[in-house]
Amino acid sequence: RKRNVWCNEGYNDWKNLSIALDRHSSSKDHIQNEVTFKTLIKTSNLDLESPKHSDSSIKENRVRYIGAVLEYEPFSKWSEEGKGYDVMRRNARTVIKYAKKAKSYDPSQLILKFSQQNTDIIIAPEYGIQSLSMFNFVNNTENFLTFTQYVPDPSLRMVVCNQEEKPNSKYEVIKILSCGALTNQIYIVADLAEFVPCSNERVDQSLPWSYEIQENCPKEGYFVYNVQIVFNRKGAVVARYRKQNLYLEDLFTPGPQNDIEAIFITDFNVAFSLQICFDILFEHPGYANSKNYGIRDVAMSTAWAIGVQNGFSRGLGVNLLVSGYHRPDKGNLGSGIYKGYPVDDLSLYSFDGNSGNVLLVSTVETVAASSLNLPISDWESEENVRNYTSHPIDIKVSLKKFNDLKTSNRPHIFKYEDLSQYTKVLLERSNFQNTSKSIACSQDNFCCTLNYKYSGNQTYYLFAYNGNITLGDGIYVVGMQTCSVVWCQNSDYETCSRIETDSQVSDSFPYLEISSNSFSVDAVYPIHNHRNTSLIRNDVLEFKAQNKYSSIKSLKPIENLLVIALQGRIFF
Secondary structure (H helix, E strand, O other): OOOOOHHHHHOOOOOHHHHHHHHHHOOHHHHHHHHHHHHHHHHOOOOOEOOOOOOOHHHHHHHEEEEEEEOOOOOOOOOOOOOOHHHHHHHHHHHHHHHHHHHOOOHHHHOOOOOOOOOEEEEEOOOOOOOOHHHOOOOOOHHHHHHOOOOOOOHHHHHHHHHOOOOOOHHHHHHHHHHHHHHHOOOEEEEEEEEEEEOOOOOOOOOOOOOOOOOOOOOEEEEEEEEEEOOOOOOOOEEEEEEOOOOOOOOOOOOOOHHHHHHEOOOOEEEEEEEEHHHHHHHHHHHHHHHHOOEEEEEEEEOOOOOHHHHHHHHHOEEEEEEEEOEEEHOOEEEEEEEEOOOOOOOEOOOOOOOOOOOEEEEEEEEEHOOOOOEEEEEEEEOOOOOOOOOOEEEEEEEEHOOOOOOOOOOOOOOOOOOOEOOOOOOOOOOOOEEEEEEEEOOOOOEEEEEEEEOOOOOEEEEEEEEEEHHHHHEEEEEEEEEEEEEEEEOHHEOOOOOHOOOOOHHHHEEEEEEEEEOOOOOOEEEEEEEEOOOOOHEEEEEEEEOOOEEEEOOOEEEEEEEEEEEEEEEO
């Protein structure tokens, strides 16, 4: 039998563990095993199924926690004196200020005095600390690097708040966040740019933690990662996830395909997977950690406006806590707490170009981490497990008065998909008392069926598509199978979903059902929005996925529809 250090002998060189894991993950044996496993799954009877939402037998293994997310527009003003350090310092302090507000409020502000219902965890946006203004300096390395920070290895459980540092040091912001988590007794998930030295010339020996010289070190002597960092209530760094799927971030290095580093377990007995922005369209890490380990809570930082957030939550049966960068004039918008487990619960979200900064706080029910078979052993003491019968809350707080930014009458930029390759069927305007039927099939016999009743005089298309789509000016390829009904300004399909010029005419689908038994995908995400961009409530639409069959059906009339879609994802 072939010997393997991981399976047969064990591994004891903990100092170089991360390097060895990276080397193993790119080895021929590992890749071949991954391919064999995926082939087995796809050719067996373990096809796609809807997430199980209502198994009462695990009721005793459920817990609740209170989560918070920020819709936040960071401070981004550059000065020669403060450089990127000052930008990060200001934003870190603002995140801490909002974390403190998430802990307790005055009832006069229509918010419950939490007492024993203090918020457990808060998520901050992608680029929420350094801001997207760092990309103004892609051609000025010295200034660009002033937006980066050293981050200690989570295995050290270092409380950076206890460390001494000088102003403008490369971990000053980490200390601010660490102290904020400790002072407010809250988990903080923040996203920033991590500086990782890997050469003798770049390693700073004065740091309170050390770095290893790496064989694959680039000529610059360092890596820069887009990283999510988790601080526990003691201020310790307990998780660090480096973004795997970068989007037009040329100066960053993709993180290793190590989904386990995206997992952390809290003292309120909940296991989370981290993911950042573009990751949501790919297998790793959020989807994989949900499927492989049963994790039902995902903490996501993003700087993107994307309608798939609620669909990801419903499709996988997970609770998705998303904190978004608020910059509608550049297309960055949207945050929410989407509750796809254990039942299809109502979502709390913000998608308003004029909202300014918003704090969302909600009670979330989930599976206890102690009932999962997790691949890590870094358990926190379960000293803050919430009383299951505690009163649930849902709070949306406008933070406009704390902003010095323009928040009203801002343009909202939308980005549209190229529909030219989609099969298109124009819907007939039938009598709403009768059920009509339309079928759209792509050239490879991927077919979508629509049954509907309609009341109104607006234009809609049924679309079907099976193939690849490209994103980021053709750089990124994503496999997709999609069935969708989309509102259009007129019979020209290029006007579909163009809501900037919505006529405001009301119409209704008293009944609508989209289905297909042709799906051969890894996941199906249900997408559904009104023309004012608000979500069609989850309790209005029943979603099912079983093997190759998926459907979404209205349980109540749907007013002013923009889109309803079954978006199937194929992971390469």
